[in-house]
Amino acid sequence: MGPRRQDDDDMDGREGDAGQEASSGRQDSAGPMVGAADGDVPDAADPGCSEAERAEAGSCESRDAGTQAPAPGVDGSPAPGADQRVAAVRRFVAAGRRWRAAQLVGCAAVLAVALTGGAIALGTDRGAATVPAASTAVDPGVLGGGDLDAGITALQTHLRTQPKDSGSWATLGLAYVEQARTKGDPSRYAQADKALRRSLALVPDNDQALAGRAALAAARHDFEDALTYAEKALRQNPYSERALSSRIDALVELGRYAEASKAAETADARKPGVPVFTRYAYARELRGDVAAARRVLKQALAGATSPGDIAYVSAQLGQLAWNQGDYRTALTCYARALAADDTYLPALEGRARAQAASGDRAAAIKGMETVVARYPLPGPLVELGELYEARGAAGDRARARRQYALVDAWIALARANGVDADLDTALAAADHGDRAAALRAARAEWARRHTVHTADALAWALHVNGRDAEALPYARRATTTGYRNAAFLYHRGTIELATGHRTAGRASLTSALRLNPGFSPLGAAEARKALEATQ
Numbered sequence: 001m002g003p004r005r006q007d008d009d010d011m012d013g014r015e016g017d018a019g020q021e022a023s024s025g026r027q028d029s030a031g032p033m034v035g036a037a038d039g040d041v042p043d044a045a046d047p048g049c050s051e052a053e054r055a056e057a058g059s060c061e062s063r064d065a066g067t068q069a070p071a072p073g074v075d076g077s078p079a080p081g082a083d084q085r086v087a088a089v090r091r092f093v094a095a096g097r098r099w100r101a102a103q104l105v106g107c108a109a110v111l112a113v114a115l116t117g118g119a120i121a122l123g124t125d126r127g128a129a130t131v132p133a134a135s136t137a138v139d140p141g142v143l144g145g146g147d148l149d150a151g152i153t154a155l156q157t158h159l160r161t162q163p164k165d166s167g168s169w170a171t172l173g174l175a176y177v178e179q180a181r182t183k184g185d186p187s188r189y190a191q192a193d194k195a196l197r198r199s200l201a202l203v204p205d206n207d208q209a210l211a212g213r214a215a216l217a218a219a220r221h222d223f224e225d226a227l228t229y230a231e232k233a234l235r236q237n238p239y240s241e242r243a244l245s246s247r248i249d250a251l252v253e254l255g256r257y258a259e260a261s262k263a264a265e266t267a268d269a270r271k272p273g274v275p276v277f278t279r280y281a282y283a284r285e286l287r288g289d290v291a292a293a294r295r296v297l298k299q300a301l302a303g304a305t306s307p308g309d310i311a312y313v314s315a316q317l318g319q320l321a322w323n324q325g326d327y328r329t330a331l332t333c334y335a336r337a338l339a340a341d342d343t344y345l346p347a348l349e350g351r352a353r354a355q356a357a358s359g360d361r362a363a364a365i366k367g368m369e370t371v372v373a374r375y376p377l378p379g380p381l382v383e384l385g386e387l388y389e390a391r392g393a394a395g396d397r398a399r400a401r402r403q404y405a406l407v408d409a410w411i412a413l414a415r416a417n418g419v420d421a422d423l424d425t426a427l428a429a430a431d432h433g434d435r436a437a438a439l440r441a442a443r444a445e446w447a448r449r450h451t452v453h454t455a456d457a458l459a460w461a462l463h464v465n466g467r468d469a470e471a472l473p474y475a476r477r478a479t480t481t482g483y484r485n486a487a488f489l490y491h492r493g494t495i496e497l498a499t500g501h502r503t504a505g506r507a508s509l510t511s512a513l514r515l516n517p518g519f520s521p522l523g524a525a526e527a528r529k530a531l532e533a534t535q
Contacts, residue, residue: 227254381406
């Protein structure tokens with residue numbers, strides 16, 4: 001339990017408007033072909049719909065509009081059944097409000113079985129992303145205008161007549177990654193992979209596609225690959241905004257914070273702008289320099305021009321304020337974000353969290369219900385479940401269980417599309433699921449990367465499994481960089497009390513509640529109870 005992680009699913013991302021970077025890249029090429037393999041490059045002869053779609057619906061135009069799937073990609077359609085699985089999750093969310101908890105859990109199990117088959121079909125690879133430069137034949141403003149689906153449609157139309165335009169293939173790949181993030185639809189990663197491979201097959205080692213591969217790897221939480229591709233792209237184009245940004249992301253998510261700070265300084269010198277400023281700010285926040293993070297984000301907001309960038313940076317400022325327990329400022333920032341884009345999901349989610357922390361639970365629940373109805377991602381699903389539990393009205397316990405079951409369904413969908421979801425599993429299962437599974441997932445994630453978030457997740461998973469002595473070093477490690485996170489302090493304090501460190505435990509719990517007294521609907525109450533028990 002606790003606040004949303006900065007890297008949550010990376011569906012939340014550290015990006016502004018999808019097209020903010022659409023006008024900043026370039027098309028260079030050199031070296032041998034990377035990433036293209038026979039059979040992976042789609043056939044552009046008939047980009048409209050796949051054989052499976054024609055067999056199912058007769059034509060692309062006659063597809064069931066209820067799936068809300070975007071137009072099929074010119075890079076090939078999703079793996080058979082991918083759109084249906086995504087639609088199933090969305091239908092599952094709506095049905096969850098009516099079904100009894102036992103019925104929903106049964107459906108989640110069926111969905112998980114179906115997704116296992118999807119994993120075999122789609123393979124396993126693993127974010128955040130925006131879009132590199134489109135070719136001159138496709139107006140970058142189409143993607144920068146706030147309508148990502150329209151931009152993708154325009155790219156698809158262009159590529160049907162110009163299938164050898166490597167820049168547009170790269171742009172399309174990045175657009176699919178962004179679509180996966182904003183729509184909570186990881187099935188788009190397979191389409192992104194095909195589009196980016198096609199771009200590299202046409203122009204080996206072009207920096208746009210390499211930067212796209214970095215963004216896709218980061219979206220799938222394969223941060224080692226993300227770093228590798230970002231550095232390859234920067235060798236081709238040292239000023240690639242997308243690659244500079246992805247390099248910072250990868251170093252942060254690998255726990256290499258000193259290197260990430262240097263990478264942020266390099267990016268700021270080479271390509272100052274909203275994408276770099278926001279990453280620079282987060283690197284500062286992780287080191288405990290909240291004042292610098294706030295100053296840089298304000299500078300980014302002053303330079304933001306598109307509604308997407310304004311919404312994104314304002315929401316980042318809101319998140320920073322919320323982390324410090326400044327709910328009034330947080331709500332003001334979220335209001336500014338929503339004035340720029342009233343559908344911007346991170347702002348809607350952040351506003352609901354700030355409302356809950358401010359005591360307006362009814363508004364918080366209504367807002368979070370809106371969020372999860374659109375995009376059932378783990379962070380807001382857990383938050384909504386905990387809000388129900390905290391309210392404690394008739395039927396709320398069953399409502400909460402439904403949200404936690406949906407987390408499992410989303411994780412299964414993500415894994416079926418090559419996303420490493422171990423951190424999501426560890427965080428959700430530790431408090432609301434299989435504790436043994438939480439520990440397995442946390443250990444697996446720690447083996448891949450040593451960040452403050454993975455240290456905290458492993459510490460808490462060890463704690464709920466009764467292994468507090470083993471948990472304590474990880475809990476302390478999570479709080480040693482200076483990063484101000486109330487949930488981390490709560491976890492540390494609880495573990496310190498469990499290991500007999502009474503004074504340290506009281507200090508950690510007190511610090512958590514002073515920093516952000518409403519950091520979690522359930523965790524904050526537990527922290528207060530633990531403090532009272534030590535008096």
